[in-house]
Amino acid sequence: MKQLDAERQMRRRKRKNTIFHALFLSSTLFGVIALGMLLIQILSDGLGWLNWEFLTNNASRKAEKSGIKAAIAGTLWMMSITAPLSFIIGVSTAIYLEEYAKKNWFNRFIQTNIANLAGVPSIVYGLLGLTIFVRVFGFGKSVLAGSLTMTLLILPIIIVASQEAIKAIPVTQRNASFALGANRWQTIIRVVLPSALPGIMTGSILSFSRAVGETAPLIVVGAVAYITTLPSGVFDKFTVMPIQIYTWANLPQEEFHHVAAAGIIVLLFMLLSMNAIAIFLRNKYQKKN
Amino acid sequence: MKQFKLGKEHNSFMQKKKGNNSLDRLMPIILAIIAGISVLTTIGIVVILITESAGFFQAVSIIEFLTGTEWTPLFADPKFGILPLIMGTFMITLVASIVALPIGFGSAIYLSEYAPKKVRNFLKPILEILAGIPTIVYGFFALTFITPIIKLVIPQTDLFNALSAGIVVGIMIIPMISSLSEDAMNAVPNSLRYAAYAMGSTKLEVALKVVVPAAFSGIVASFVLGLSRAIGETMIVTLAAGALPNIDFDFLKSIQTMTAYIVTTSQGDTAYGSVEYRTIYAVGITLFVITLLMNILAGYISRKFREEYE
Amino acid sequence: MSIVQIKDLDLYYGEFHALKNVSMNINEKSITAFIGPSGCGKSTLLRTLNRMNDMIDSVKISGAVSINGTNIYNPTVNVELLRKEIGMVFQQPNPFPKSIYENVAYGPKIHGIRNKKELDEIVENSLRGAALWDEVKDDLKKSAYGLSGGQQQRLCIARALAINPRILLMDEPTSALDPISTLKIEELIQELKEDYTIIIVTHNMQQAARVSDQTAFFLNGEVIEFSDTSMLFSNPSEKKTEDYITGRFG
Amino acid sequence: MSIVQIKDLDLYYGEFHALKNVSMNINEKSITAFIGPSGCGKSTLLRTLNRMNDMIDSVKISGAVSINGTNIYNPTVNVELLRKEIGMVFQQPNPFPKSIYENVAYGPKIHGIRNKKELDEIVENSLRGAALWDEVKDDLKKSAYGLSGGQQQRLCIARALAINPRILLMDEPTSALDPISTLKIEELIQELKEDYTIIIVTHNMQQAARVSDQTAFFLNGEVIEFSDTSMLFSNPSEKKTEDYITGRFG
């Protein structure tokens, strides 16, 4: 009888497991399907407008002559500063907090502060960048001002993700290193960071994508809407892809909405390539215990 | 191996520190200085918000600002009660969490515990693409895809409504929650899973009773990040939720969030230095304080939960 | 009566042939020891008995393992119930990051026991069984991670006992324990034999000799010799066994 | 000549008094064993000798530990160089998630050895010393995580040998090893004694009796008895020691 009971109960647990398996799977598929619908919508709108001229032309008042060259260049310029800078600052901060910081009020304050910065709306960073970088530091509405603003914006995300990744490294590995006479810094560089890198990469991918796709703060910091020259230095004016797309989407002419969709396709392609590189790196380093 | 001979009066560990050790002493200082950048950022934000909103609070009392139920600063007879904007932000965040927390959490569990490795390695990056799509794209998606579906089910729905924007904000933050939660779950050592399986646990029990508790702090962190993102989201709500500050708590009606107010007003036509213009900063500082309070609360919750285990 | 029957079992980790044509019958309510040098496949074989190898993607198995006459690799077998019947203690302590109480109560809880009193009783009995009760009875709410390595392993034994299994698999359960606790566990194992079938992997030949009824000697994935413990240690029929147990082998 | 001198050492984990007024002199180029029941503080004392307890925030230490006449808790002591002189092997295998080669080369590299040839030599010698070379010499580039538990622990021993320490601390280094590897390690320990001072924590009294020159018996954080091994096992001066080594104790 007990056996029967156990089997009945087991069937119930298995059924529960099956139901939840289905639920978890549908959760995942929900995201995938949402992405699929979005992509279909964008592709059907924009694919017809995507050609070589679109990539090599500047913006124009005429939809069929419009291109995204300056915006691509601007985004690349911006990311070439934002990505390394935010990565270095973010990982450094995470290392400091996880490996060196004593548990005192000051470091708790920094921690709370970072968690809070992660929640500060991007538009507020725009106001900050405008005041500090554009006006006080006198960088003007330049690539540098935009890049630094975006760096501050994505910094907390990288810090928090890096911290979680560093926390996950078992203490026995640190002990092994210390016992061999490694100092803290050597342990960090040779044991902690290599193991934490996959997690750090994931956080960084997400935040770089965010920097590439972010519109509002750059509107405020002053990426320009119409520019036909490419930046040749960090103090030059620039525009970025989301701003160009936003500008097109706001125009009254229907054709420009297709141009905007074509721009989105290019932007997504750029994001995909970035993700691909990062995932490649992540898989290369990922070793599961 | 035997080249090592030391007189007993000479202990090498009393030698002066060299090379690597000076690096070891220098690095914490350098890192601490770099960590200070985030503090400077906060100081910068606070100083700017306070100095710029000071003029506003001279013209409008804080009491009126915090308790008024009408927000019409740009109309001929301005009212400066921020509650409708807070309500709008709250409604968007509520809908977004109802969508994103269970779905993000569910897919994290699926990816970490159920999915075969290949499937996981394929799906996770796909979900991460969602995080990179510019928010204006989501905005149009809400307006041209989600809203019509909602209107089909509930015809009296406004063209701009909190529900549609909230759902799409939720979709946007799913990958952030699922990806970061999955990372936290992935970090739980397999030996714990084996122990649980060996006692006859189903996958679900291993996931919910062993892995999730062990990864709890990482999961909470991902939730907080996701919600902060929902609170701070600007473009989606600007495009899809309308621009009508509204305290009715009706999800089918047009609302306005704090962020949407800031971006439309900062781009719009309010004269520099006027009280109307300074409302941007007054709203900005409110938003800042709200996210601060929320984070403190989340930190408290995660600490309290963790105590039990450590 | 043999409760476990292993027949022509081969196991591969990818390309690596880890178990080679293993056949073996294990008697009910007896203690069987697996001995052999490191890497010879003892843990691997142990894990085939409760299908823990299912977790490892690269594993390929052929042959049959029957428990009570049922092939446990039959697709209709309910793996969870199988594992409830077959408790397991691992080589390295792996307590959950929960309180001591919750660690032990985990198994009974998932198998449907809700009653607080009943749980309290199971927890106490299991901890007593694992010779840990006296040390932790006042700290049941404390995290298991605060215990020393030896205490953690005993906690894991208590956790396995709590699901009241019929067969108990132990993978070097005492390798992290001090002699006193080891003795207690060994005594306990002898006691449990009254009701349970026990299979124990050990490096400690004295232990095998002391506690087990039958011993299997493994080498490179093969069973070299499997016979009554007294026989195997006093009068091994294989040269390799003799070399190993007399320490001449390496 | 005593190389390690411990005097009036007290250690607290927060409120918990883990080591009580421990005093002990350890001779150069000898093997000292720490025995005692689980939780008695053996590992804790071992960790005070290379200041690994520095890592645990709650630890408070008073008293003195001198190595070669220098108090290692003196603030001017270079902890990293101290630890280079004092190798350590832990209770549980803890290889880095790196290749076998990189695990062993880790220590020499951080201490400044760059030369590939020199490294190769150190890696080979150390792996030989840990009785692992033959098993892994063709797989040096493979991840250490692919090794079995026993192999992993031997790798950790090789890693400790690679920094060429003067003193070697071993916390139950063989508790995860099979008897053959254990024997090899025991032999190795005997060999190393020619040049090194070795302190070994063990649960295995036979092991203590076999390998060590002196043995310390711990109970509840106190040293009950510390004397020549042959003396301690044949003719213990304390009743408690006798009870423990004869297994009467619990």
Add this chain to the structure above:
Amino acid sequence: TESKETPTTEGAKEQEGSSMELSGEINIDGSSTVFPISQAVAEEFMALYNDVNVTVNLSGSSNGFKALIAGEIEIADASRQIKDKEVDALKAEGKEAVEMPVAFDGITVVINPENDWATEMTVDELKQIWEGGSTVTKWSDVRAEWPNEPIKLYGPGPASGTFEYFTGAINGTKNESRKDYTPSEDDNVLVTGVSRDKYAMGYFGFSYYVENQNKLAAVSIKVDESAVAVAPSVETIKDGTYKPLSRPIYIYPVKSSLSQPEIQEFLKYYMSEEGQALAEEVGYVALPAEMYEENLSMLP
């Protein structure tokens, strides 16, 4: 005209002689309403003078003036006249801005194409609907014979220049308006709203109506009961018969920059016939010729 159809590179080559002489940067920022004209002018101007770089941004009229005050730009686009405060701020910096109207934007009141009753309305009726505290909730509240159906209102948000002008012109006081309409800062979104709802009504810039004539209908406006109803069109806006919703839009170059040859030339081009044609091409209505001449007369 011809020039706007000329491919840019060829145009540039034809004009090589003059392009040699001009170089420099011109920075424009401000109203999103004026942006399309400035962009079009900049595009053609740069084709003629390829050593001149013109950048055009859109951050709203006020932010344009702010950038002008801060000295970040030489020309501000504005959909409204400069305010005293802004003039004062400029003065404080030792600057002065020159007002140059560049086109008309005929704010258009739109309804759904299926709406066959409200095709013409008086200013009074519009006021009845849009004024602050308006009690109109159904079409029949305006005229009894109109359908007894709820009226759905769409319009620009209160931060926009269009809102300010419309409320001033219809309701009599700037920014005085009922608040329970559906506002959006994105005019395309308003187009969508009105085009999907038979009982909807809204207002926004003429260019958005022109581009969406197939989805929308424009309401003809009568200044009073007795006047004739005038529909918005290039002609009616230009000749001033479309009243009172024709508003001029402006650029404000800073006075000190007018002596710079590239800026002078740019402004001349802006006011030329080519420039006027560009304004119409992007959906606005050119001003009477004498207004451009007046602008040009302000150049040194």
